[in-house]
């Protein structure tokens with residue numbers, strides 16, 4: 001597998017026994033043609049010497065945040081800007097804990113905080129440390145803020161400490177495959193892609209609104225996957241607590257009407273529109289100019305709602321500059337039949353169907369399971385992390401463009 005020579009990979013090595021396998025990982029990246037820079041934590045240097053990585057990459061290893069000479073060459077913020085992909089291998093329990101708290105007191109945590117691109121993490125630790133609820137909670141926290149980070153392993157098996165269980169770092173080949181696979185399939189080069197994501201907010205008065213539980217994770221993961229596939233991506237997003245993927249243009253909106261206007265502006269003449277947003281179907285007929293006050297023990301006020309524009313259907317109805325249109329359908333039963341029905345009614349080219357009745361998948365979750373349908377195809381994928389699902393969907397949709 002080879003990549004364009006300008007793919008810049010920052011490999012961060014933290015302090016675990018698996019650090020010796022990272023030398024092989026770095027060799028694989030260099031062999032594939034990537035430009036590789038290694039960062040080591042202090043702990044990592046107790047296991048492998050920086051000289052090993054320097055010999056493999058031809059570059060001095062970065063390890064200290066407060067090294068005047070290194071900072072003069074490429075400061076930590078520049079290092080974060082330089083990288084197209086950061087790979088943390090091995091990622092120890094301590095490094096995951098520190099990253100999950102947003103710490104910034106060493107080079108790794110600082111670079112990660114300042115970085116917005118794709119990250120691949122290969123955890124490695126003792127099986128009991130891996131299974132510990134605190135470690136699992138830290139991983140949940142990281143995944144919640146960064147749904148487009150991807151995780152490899154850990155594998156189960158015999159460990160250096162003699163224990164048997166999950167915690168071994170995945171093989172360098174598996175990690176390299178995951179990282180390079182995402183960077184090589186430039187199936188959307190030259191394409192303009194518009195994605196709607198997140199919930200909308202429909203105001204009742206200056207302090208209250210009607211909304212829904214959409215986290216925006218699937219839309220943000222798709223934006224990153226499309227960007228990595230070479231597309232020029234515009235992400236029209238309702239209010240969410242997610243980091244915008246590197247290289248993606250964000251248009252922030254609040255209401256369904258705002259989202260409609262922003263999407264129509266961006267979608268005309270684009271190549272592909274993917275509607276992942278959970279748009280409020282209705283909005284209050286009137287929005288009070290001033291805060292509604294509590295007056296009585298009971299509230300017997302009626303809020304009249306009026307219909308919002310159907311954004312994906314409006315794009316699909318365009319007569320000039322119509323992109324290829326993909327909608328989402330969240331269903332609880334007869335998912336494929338309802339999804340196909342939605343495709344025909346809204347005149348969409350494809351529909352991604354989520355069966356939201358499966359516990360732990362879909363809405364708000366980091367994982368998903370989807371079925372992609374068109375007039376000709378019906379293919380399923382998952383359960384898998386949303387970034388994996390997104391990469392699969394982009395590959396499939398690109399085949400049909």
Ligand code: CTP
Nearest residue numbers: 275276277279281309310311312327328329330
């Ligand atoms: N959608 C949209 N604009 C709306 C409502 C929905 O663009 N006003 C898009 C969503 O982004 C999604 C698709 O339409 O891609 C399906 O949305 P969904 O809410 O499931 O469909 P509805 O038509 O509202 O049908 P129902 O709620 O009855 O399932």
